[in-house]
Amino acid sequence: MAGELKDNRGRGIGEWSFPPVHPEGRRFGLLALAIALVVLFLVDWEFLGWPLLALTGGVFAFFRDPERVVPQGERLIVAPADGMVSLITKVAPPPELQGPDDQGRPGLGSEPVTRISIFMSVFDVHINRAPVGGTIRRIAYVPGRFLNADLDKASEENERQHILIEKADGAPVGFTQIAGLVARRIVPFVKPGDIVAAGQRVGLIRFGSRVDVYLPIGTDPKVLPGQRMIAGETVLAEIGAIALIEGVAQ
Incomplete structure (x- = not known):
């Protein structure tokens, strides 16, 4: 009808x-x-x-x-987690994702890039999804503390797991699952060598946490601090698109 x-x-x-x-x-x-x-x-x-x-x-x-209904586009980077954008800043990528791997495949390099941090409260969906489609090239688990995941230093001090995805064109995109104050375990659903689609489930973090996404150089975010994210649906950025946005209070 x-x-x-x-x-x-x-x-x-x-x-x-x-x-x-x-x-x-x-x-x-x-x-x-x-x-x-x-x-x-x-x-x-x-x-x-x-x-x-x-x-x-x-x-x-x-x-x-x-x-979730995933937006389609080879250059799109979608949110890997539900929650609120708590921080957008320029930082060097994690050391575990910087250099090439043992087969010579490139990492993210050491030059500062834009990092988008998404904080998940205990009320958010905690299934994490791939921000882009491609091949899982690197998963690096780092033990650490269990500080409040909303703090900036949680990216360097908390228990965390870094994941690097190589897109079909060879470009790497990295993101990090970070355990929080209550969270005590990061559960992966994928392993190196797996091929994932954008928005595909890749893991979860139990009971409150955070996910950081590292945008490629020359890519600006399409979201703002305080904005709510829907994993696998909200577009964080378009690779290669430089267009800063401003929030409008309504």
Whole structure:
């Protein structure tokens, strides 16, 4: 029927439904549910059981994994994480991503580039996605501290995992998953050599964290600090496009 609304898979009338829970989080949700039911019905501590049951819903919500519609364009860099842009600054890329690898494939170099930091609160979706399509060339895990991920120094001091993707044209794009104050584990879904599409799921960070994206030289951001990001959908930048933007208060 002309004008009929459809969802992003072309099925029926578009309507809201609770997103599926990622398999990585199901065991945490079921464990929390079991504890809540034991406390509520076996121990009969209602004052504690009901809050635990509410917490169970929060655990399932934390690991929700909604579908995303990824913008198409070879030069587009999309947000790898849900959350708020907490910082945009010029920095040298992480040492782990700077030089060529053992096969001579280039890294990001040592010249300062624009870094976009996206802070994820415990209320955001925590599935991280590839900012560009290409081949995973490098994954470097660095142990560290668990400072507030909203702090600038978290990029150098917190537990983190650097990922380098080589696009089809050979250009490298890097990003970093950073554990936060509450987060205690970075979970990868990919390994070196894997081919990923832009917006494809590549990992998650449990319970509050941050993701940094390093834009190629000669590329300006299309987002501003304080702006909300949707992983796999929001366009962070267009490679080679230099066009600074200004926010407008409304």
